[in-house]
Amino acid sequence: MNIRVYYEDTDVSGNVYHSNYLNYCERARSEIFFSRGESPILEEGHFVVSSISAKFIKSARFGELLTVKTEPIQVRKASLTLLQTIYRDEVKIFEAEVKLAFLDGEKPTKLPERVVKLFN
Secondary structure: OEEEOOHHHEOOOOEEOHHHHHHHHHHHHHHHHHOOOOOOOEOOEEEEEEEEEEEEOOOOEOOOEEEEEEEEEEEOOOEEEEEEEEEEOOEEEEEEEEEEEEEEOOEEOOOOHHHHHHHO
16 A cells, blocks of 8 residues: 655654554554455454564655565454554555454454455
């Protein structure tokens, strides 16, 4: 997924504010569903981030075009672990390992089969 860096994404120095990299990753995860005619809001439950490990490698700046790539690391019964990497012109600038739990209310619940297929 491609994302353009807008002025609102940057800090006073013109660099992308650190939390916006997580927003870009969130958009890319949602786009996986949207691009297949699905919604990330599911009747059977919802995803919550249970952990994130992030590496800020290089800064992105106002006006740049970034690419967010999402790869499954592990698909379990009630959770997903994804590797999300952000590139600028094929140069890795950010990487995060994101674990998502699938819940019904506050209780972990089995991922629907169609979701498992999306990430396998």
